[in-house]
Amino acid sequence: MTERKRRVTATDVARSLGLSRATVGYVLNNTPGQSIPAATRERVMAEAARLGYRPHRVAQALASGRSMIILLVLPDWPMEHSLRQTLETASRVLDDAGYALVTYTRHEGGQARPLWELLTPDVVIAWTSITAAERTSMQVSGITQILPVLQEERSALASPTLTAGTHLQIHHLHEQGHRRLAFATSVNERFSLLSEGRAEAAREASDRVGVDLLDVRPVDHRDGSVAEAVREWHREGVTAVATFNDDIAAMAVAAAQRAGLSVPGDLAVIGHDDTPMASMLYPSLSSVSIDSVGLGHYLANQALHAAEDRPLPEAPPDLQAAIVVRESTRR
Incomplete structure (x- = not known):
């Protein structure tokens, strides 16, 4: 079995440059209020790139209290055209705001650990019913933004x-x-x-x-x-x-x-x-x-409202459906 390569840390960068761990940490985390010379910043960033340093996302999330992840819990439906278009739109909007959209489909009888326990997302949006036990599991995991806010059975x-x-x-x-x-x-x-x-x-x-x-x-x-x-x-x-x-x-x-x-x-x-x-x-x-694109924008803006208290989006485009008339019904 090949030995797993050890992750390059900020301590490795500091040791390589002969700088303090705190100084390197301030640069890599872009900590405000620190008067670090521009030349030192450039040295730290160049050495970090040379060594292959990558931010430790879990540690960053713990430090900031945010994971920058939106988790969408989906019903166990096949991924068809309209749903794909909605999710692609929401993903782009959230990415522009610095968030990653992760989808999670629960399967009946599934044994996998719930994804919200592994990722600790900033917001969970349920497009299917969630049980009281699942809501408690989310809250115990530190998730405070769970949509819909009220416990209800979502039904087509x-x-x-x-x-x-x-x-x-x-x-x-x-x-x-x-x-x-x-x-x-x-x-x-x-x-x-x-x-x-x-x-x-x-x-x-x-x-x-x-x-x-x-x-x-x-x-x-x-x-x-x-x-x-x-x-x-x-x-x-x-x-x-x-x-x-x-x-x-x-x-x-x-x-x-x-x-x-x-x-x-x-x-x-x-x-x-x-x-x-x-x-x-x-x-x-x-x-x-x-209007799958409009629904995607609504989904993303709903998540951003919960994550950052941005303005609440208007009502979803429920009635923006339209008939496209072609030969199969045209008289």
């Missing part, structure tokens, strides 16, 4: 960010003249809560505009369930299908075409998330575009 059923697009799907299909609809959800159990929320939103929107939502079911191309669903929908007079996401919409379009149905003539299909795939399919896929 109550989140306009996650269900506003489904309402728009139903309204769009109604405006296109469709009165007999179906809604296709995901078979992926990791999406179960979100699928349930969007299915309920589809029922509410259908009742509101006065259309018949004849069927709500999970479908997949691997087990033939999407092909079976499309055939049954056509027999029952369904003329349009709203779907959980663009992947399922693509399955429905393909199944309809294989069954000899035209899209949108025999069956209109609308997706959700407006992924790059939507515009590349034939026929191109109508979809819901969510």
Whole structure:
């Protein structure tokens, strides 16, 4: 086994230059109020670079009381287009402010030590429910900023960010003249809560505009369930299908075409998330575009408010969803 290389410390730099440990520490930590000559500062920085000195982040965090880390606790969802875009935006905004965004997905039955105990982040933002025991664990670890502040069960059923697009799907299909609809959800159990929320939103929107939502079911191309669903929908007079996401919409379009149905003539299909795939399919896929970038800015500014008491951001862009109309629903 190769011997692990010892970390270069400020003491090593001081010894190499014949300076006191305190002087070198003042320079490397950029301690204010110290009258150290510029030439000495340059010598210290040059020697630190030559020896390969790197700041000890844990020690710095202990000294300053800050880790400069924001921890985002995510539900166990697959990382899809909209979520990736939100996290990339939040990460850039926080990086500009000097913070690192770290994401942590808890898995059911997982045995790993909670990441907040290992990193001691300045702020924890929970995008999923956290238990009283987990909140206590965070507080014992020295974390004082835990969002949401109130203990509550976060549910896709109550989140306009996650269900506003489904309402728009139903309204769009109604405006296109469709009165007999179906809604296709995901078979992926990791999406179960979100699928349930969007299915309920589809029922509410259908009742509101006065259309018949004849069927709500999970479908997949691997087990033939999407092909079976499309055939049954056509027999029952369904003329349009709203779907959980663009992947399922693509399955429905393909199944309809294989069954000899035209899209949108025999069956209109609308997706959700407006992924790059939507515009590349034939026929191109109508979809819901969510303001993922705006949500990323909101997330980052919410964290900065908790970490540094910056101005509280405006309400999240819950309703900034929009229908992108393409060939799959255009009459």
